[in-house]
Amino acid sequence: xxxxxxxxxxxxxxxxxxxxxxxxxxxxxxxxxxxxxxxxxxxxxxxxxxxxxxxxxxxxxxxxxxxxxxxxxxxxxxxxxxxxxxxxxxxxxxxxxxxxxxxxxxxxxxxxxxxxxxxxxxxxxxxxxxxxxxxxxxxxxxxxxxxxxxxxxxxxxxxxxxxxxxxxxxxxxxxxxxxxxxxxxxxxxxxxxxxxxxxxxxxxxxxxxxxxxxxxxxxxxxxxxxxxxxxxxxxxxxxxxxxxxxxxxxxxxxxxxxxxxxxxxxxxxxxxxxxxxxxxxxxxxxxxxxxxxxxxxxxxxxxxxxxxxxxxxxxxxxxxxxxxxxxxxxxxxxxxxxxxxxxxxxxxxxxxxxxxxxxxxxxxxxxxx
Amino acid sequence: xxxxxxxxxxxxxxxxxxxxxxxxxxxxxxxxxxxxxxxxxxxxxxxxxxxxxxxxxxxxxxxxxxxxxxxxxxxxxxxxxxxxxxxxxxxxxxxxxxxxxxxxxxxxxxxxxxxxxxxxxxxxxxxxxxxxxxxxxxxxxxxxxxxxxxxxxxxxxxxxxxxxxxxxxxxxxxxxxxxxxxxxxxxxxxxxxxxxxxxxxxxxxxxxxxxxxxxxxxxxxxxxxxxxxxxxxxxxxxxxxxxxxxxxxxxxxxxxxxxxxxxxxxxxxxxxxxxxxxxxxxxxxxxxxxxxxxxxxxxxxxx
Numbered sequence: 094x095x096x097x098x099x100x101x102x103x104x105x106x107x108x109x110x111x112x113x114x115x116x117x118x119x120x121x122x123x124x125x126x127x128x129x130x131x132x133x134x135x136x137x138x139x140x141x142x143x144x145x146x147x148x149x150x151x152x153x154x155x156x157x158x159x160x161x162x163x164x165x166x167x168x169x170x171x172x173x174x175x176x177x178x179x180x181x182x183x184x185x186x187x188x189x190x191x192x193x194x195x196x197x198x199x200x201x202x203x204x205x206x207x208x209x210x211x212x213x214x215x216x217x218x219x220x221x222x223x224x225x226x227x228x229x230x231x232x233x234x235x236x237x238x239x240x241x242x243x244x245x246x247x248x249x250x251x252x253x254x255x256x257x258x259x260x261x262x263x264x265x266x267x268x269x270x271x272x273x274x275x276x277x278x279x280x281x282x283x284x285x286x287x288x289x290x291x292x293x294x295x296x297x298x299x300x301x302x303x304x305x306x307x308x309x310x311x312x313x314x315x316x317x318x319x320x321x322x323x324x325x326x327x328x329x330x331x332x333x334x335x336x337x338x339x340x341x342x343x344x345x346x347x348x349x350x351x352x353x354x355x356x357x358x359x360x361x362x363x364x365x366x367x368x369x370x371x372x373x374x375x376x377x378x379x380x381x382x383x384x385x386x387x388x389x390x391x392x393x394x395x396x397x398x399x400x401x402x403x404x405x406x407x408x409x410x411x412x413x414x415x416x417x418x419x420x421x422x423x424x425x426x427x428x429x430x431x432x433x434x435x436x437x438x439x440x441x442x443x444x445x446x447x448x449x450x451x452x453x454x455x456x457x458x459x460x461x462x
Numbered sequence: 463x464x465x466x467x468x469x470x471x472x473x474x475x476x477x478x479x480x481x482x483x484x485x486x487x488x489x490x491x492x493x494x495x496x497x498x499x500x501x502x503x504x505x506x507x508x509x510x511x512x513x514x515x516x517x518x519x520x521x522x523x524x525x526x527x528x529x530x531x532x533x534x535x536x537x538x539x540x541x542x543x544x545x546x547x548x549x550x551x552x553x554x555x556x557x558x559x560x561x562x563x564x565x566x567x568x569x570x571x572x573x574x575x576x577x578x579x580x581x582x583x584x585x586x587x588x589x590x591x592x593x594x595x596x597x598x599x600x601x602x603x604x605x606x607x608x609x610x611x612x613x614x615x616x617x618x619x620x621x622x623x624x625x626x627x628x629x630x631x632x633x634x635x636x637x638x639x640x641x642x643x644x645x646x647x648x649x650x651x652x653x654x655x656x657x658x659x660x661x662x663x664x665x666x667x668x669x670x671x672x673x674x675x676x677x678x679x680x681x682x683x684x685x686x687x688x689x690x691x692x693x694x695x696x697x698x699x700x701x702x703x704x705x706x707x708x709x710x711x712x713x714x715x716x717x718x719x720x721x722x723x724x725x726x727x728x729x730x731x732x733x734x735x736x737x738x739x740x741x742x743x744x745x746x747x748x749x750x751x752x753x754x755x756x757x758x759x760x761x762x763x764x765x
Binding site for chain 1: 465466468469472473476479590591593594595596597598599602603606700701704715716719720727731734735738739742
């Protein structure tokens with residue numbers, strides 16, 4: 094039973110001035126303007142010209158009009174908006190077909206990277222393959238049915254090495270991205286919001302920022318022994334700096350807006366203001382930084398490996414693979430050893446970069462209409 | 463100045479953590495502990511860290527001395543080794559810098575003026591690819607394919623001018639992309655401003671507006687990074703130089719690291735830090751020159 098049916102006639106009497114009544118009064122233009130329906134029923138107003146509809150033939154009679162009912166649910170709908178932040182973010186995001194395709198591609202690639210070792214007939218990336226008949230290593234074998242991407246200089250299967258390397262590199266990239274974001278977010282929030290710490294943090298930032306990152310990374314890798322752990326550590330050490338600076342600048346912009354002032358007057362604790370009022374504004378920036386941190390980490394892994402400060406040669410990583418390929422690139426028949434890893438690296442970095450940008454655009458509410 | 467002092471001190475302290483093997487010229491297995499200690503104490507490496515730091519600073523400030531090379535050219539002062547290399551790097555850097563600025567800014571202006579059209583999209587794709595793909599990767603491809611395509615030499619040789627082409631292209635590509643990207647963004651920002659609408663309303667053509675108003679204002683933020691870029695041309699590019707075997711500073715740093723010449727690494731890292739700090743300072747000054755509204759020295763009285 095809806096509310097409407099329970100109403101007694103007395104309750105109906107004071108007419109509700111909503112949309113429904115407005116419609117009636119618009120229709121009744123040309124009649125006496127009144128909102129009291131009871132009045133209208135008792136003395137129907139004398140129709141004035143024109144007495145016919147616009148087509149000039151149909152006479153206007155009362156039975157053309159129906160009394161509109163007051164519907165509370167209808168009235169409620171006008172004040173309701175079905176806007177949801179994430180909903181419109183994804184709508185804007187998927188409106189561009191290219192971002193959908195890229196996302197699908199990246200998800201497939203990531204899934205395949207992890208599924209690949211579980212598939213049947215996959216070779217061990219570390220295994221040195223020997224010819225079953227002669228026992229000689231299958232060195233620098235061009236791509237064929239058995240070895241899809243060929244073999245490298247000591248006869249390891251390039252196909253499985255590439256996927257293993259992608260795993261390593263993506264692992265480094267993800268670790269660095271997550272650590273940089275978390276540390277950068279925490280330190281940046283403190284730096285931006287607590288005025289007391291501003292001076293100290295700024296000094297520390299200047300100190301780190303004045304040494305070029307590449308040099309700092311090289312120096313640290315040089316001091317510590319190159320391994321997976323040190324590489325992640327070194328990249329995190331330089332990664333959080335830019336992030337926290339960025340967060341700090343954004344927080345300084347939003348810190349003294351009126352709504353935050355109001356929150357503070359109402360006694361909201363600082364932590365809550367930062368987390369609930371300010372950080373949601375920065376979602377797009379954070380996502381962008383995160384998406385960009387991954388290609389950056391992969392790129393600097395390639396670079397560090399090139400100058401001999403990367404991962405040990407025994408661990409397959411995209412940097413190591415490219416470096417191995419570089420050594421044989423002067424022989425045109427062996428260039429596949431360079432080209433395959435390069436294609437994989439480029440595909441991963443470009444899609445992360447483009448996706449990050451597309452998502453950052455989509456998550457900005459100003460782009461939602 | 464204080465920042466510079468702290469940076470140099472930190473780098474120096476980090477340097478003390480470096481592996482000491484290189485001081486023994488690759489004969490560390492054959493040496494006894496006593497001999498090793500003797501060599502180290504001769505170099506002053508066994509002193510407590512504050513004494514070392516003190517010696518380092520007094521030497522640097524009063525004699526301009528960064529120590530002697532150990533491996534690359536034994537007992538030759540680092541400064542003497544670095545100087546000719548820096549000149550080579552500087553030549554390359556300046557050439558590519560001209561390309562970066564001219565082409566990059568032109569591209570940015572062009573993209574901003576044709577916003578949303580084909581040219582803009584093409585430029586954006588270029589920027590995307592250059593930014594996303596690791597530099598190490600596309601340099602390799604340029605070296606590999608452009609050299610065979612146009613019959614250019616793969617490695618640098620000082621006598622042939624054609625061997626300069628590929629390194630300069632490599633050095634410029636990244637700079638062109640970033641210059642174009644920022645120039646485009648600043649210009650698009652400026653174009654939406656009210657004063658531009660006024661300029662259009664008073665009858666200026668869009669070309670006039672773009673060059674007289676938009677570009678001048680959009681260039682201000684770009685000016686800040688200019689001195690750093692110029693200074694870093696001395697440092698050369700780590701990657702390009704070692705890839706094309708150009709005898710420049712970047713290549714030297716990589717060689718010193720690979721051959722574990724600690725004093726050389728130390729001297730060069732210090733040099734890079736100095737360049738970076740001075741560059742930032744000059745950048746602020748450059749911005750002040752371009753935009754009279756920005757003042758670094760606080761004037762009393764106003765507001």
